Amino acid sequence: MDFGWHPAAQADFDRVRAEAAGWPDRTGASLRELWRRCGDAGLLGYSVPADLGGSGHGFLDTARVMEAFGRGCPDMGLVFASLAHLFACAMPIAEHGDERVRARVLPLLASGEWVGANAITEEDAGSDVTALRATARADGDHYVLDGVKSFVSNAPEADVFVVYASTDPGFGHLGVTGFVVRRDVPGLSVRPFEKAVLGTCPAGEVRFEGCRVPASHVLGVPGQGAAIFQSSMRWERTCLFAAYLGQAGRLLERCVAHARQRRQFGRAIGRNQAVSHAIARLHGRVEAARLLLWRACWRLDRGERAGADVAGAKLAVSEAAVDVAAFAVRVLGGTGVRVGPGVAHELLDALAATTFSGTSEMQLEQVAKELGL
Missing domain, CATH: 2.40.110.10 (Butyryl-CoA Dehydrogenase, subunit A, domain 2)
Structure with a gap:
């Protein structure tokens, strides 16, 4: 199995991560202004067919870029809004809409002119x-x-x-x-x-x-609505949650930097196993969740059902995101709970991921069903 990325996919990852990191937050820009930036970056139509204004990418390439979006952009509200727009609105229209409706609506959604x-x-x-x-x-x-x-x-x-x-x-x-x-x-x-x-x-x-x-x-x-909704959830439970891998990676980077720089009792706190081992365990959790998500996307790109894979990936990513964010709040200490430089809001945003797109309990039910229970 080749875990490398073709040059175009890697270039998109690097570009989106860099662009999103430089965007102003909502205190300095309106939603519509940021929305157009998302559209110009190709994020609002990344998986929409190219002849309808999008880029036509499949599950795996889309997940990779959405991870970059979550890694670069610290505003998970904007990330979620953008990807809910793409996966729960644009993609059902792209895959199941009337030809005339698709031609009228999708270019406007993909460009960011419409929300x-x-x-x-x-x-x-x-x-x-x-x-x-x-x-x-x-x-x-x-x-x-x-x-x-x-x-x-x-x-x-x-x-x-x-x-x-x-x-x-x-x-x-x-x-x-x-x-x-x-x-x-x-x-x-x-x-x-x-x-x-x-x-x-x-x-x-x-x-x-x-x-x-x-x-x-x-x-x-x-x-056919229930089936169409579940079809859209394949996109949301994989590619939207890839953005939470990005969030977790971004927070882990900050934890590592803090653990190297913060000194107590004459040495960096990262020299304490209570800190270093916790970071190592969380790193492993995120890496394992990423592999589950990539496998689910790979199977979907092959046209396979992948019900248990999708549910398991959503469960693993969302719960790892919560644990990483909770640790970040703790290890950053007083800084972690401050408004502005703090990360307590990141914990709340991660907690939401265990509820929307199907609760963790519903994902466990899906996996159990696929196992014949």
């Missing part, structure tokens, strides 16, 4: 996505959407939404349908809210009240 959002979660339908109360009923050549979606990332800024609603409640997950919904459709409203994690990623509640959506904006065919 995309995914609306599936509801107050009573989180892990159980078959419990959707939002409905869509056929009305001539349109569907009429009614319902409320919660925790919609990018909602306050979004120009287009991928929305999942029940078109036949009696069929459970086989009655869920996906739709492409423009922000300007009458009856759609957004109520923003703040959150303690990934704070620079805007979020809100989206309400649909008699929203008329053309039938041509259905993703796939009616009743």
Whole structure:
């Protein structure tokens, strides 16, 4: 097995890491300004087909570049917002959308001119996505959407939404349908809210009240929504979480530098095994998680199912990210909890990774199912 990268992939990794490290944070730039930077860097359409405004890369190459994004950019809210836009909105449209909708929407999403959002979660339908109360009923050549979606990332800024609603409640997950919904459709409203994690990623509640959506904006065919959502999760649970490998690598670098420079009792704290061994163990955790993620991406690029691989990689990456961030807070001491130079916000952002895109418990359930349990 060759663990090397072809020159173009390595060049993209180096370029994205360097560019993202030089971007201003949200206190010095608006989301739209940073969004256009992400678009200009090719991040918002990296896996979108080239003839639709993207770069057409597969899972493994995309994961590699998204790791560079997380490694260079310290604003995980921006990283998450960008990659949720790509993997949970743009990719379902690219893989399942009507040809005319794809041609109209995807170049705008890939360039950063538009912001995309995914609306599936509801107050009573989180892990159980078959419990959707939002409905869509056929009305001539349109569907009429009614319902409320919660925790919609990018909602306050979004120009287009991928929305999942029940078109036949009696069929459970086989009655869920996906739709492409423009922000300007009458009856759609957004109520923003703040959150303690990934704070620079805007979020809100989206309400649909008699929203008329053309039938041509259905993703796939009616009743295919649950399968389409799970298909998008292949991208999100691998390539988005590659950015958390980047975050963990960035924090470990900082821990190593601090352990070399910080002196107590006449020597660098990195000379103490309590510190050096902890860093070595975390380094091993991150390396192992990266290999799991690369194998999952490799299998997906080969067209294999890879359900257990994807779930295992998501689980390993998210939990390693939490442990690295928690250690960084501890080893940096007073600096770690300060606003500005501190890393406590990185811990909160990492903790979120064990919940979104399927909780750790749901990933364990998936692995157990694949093992025949």
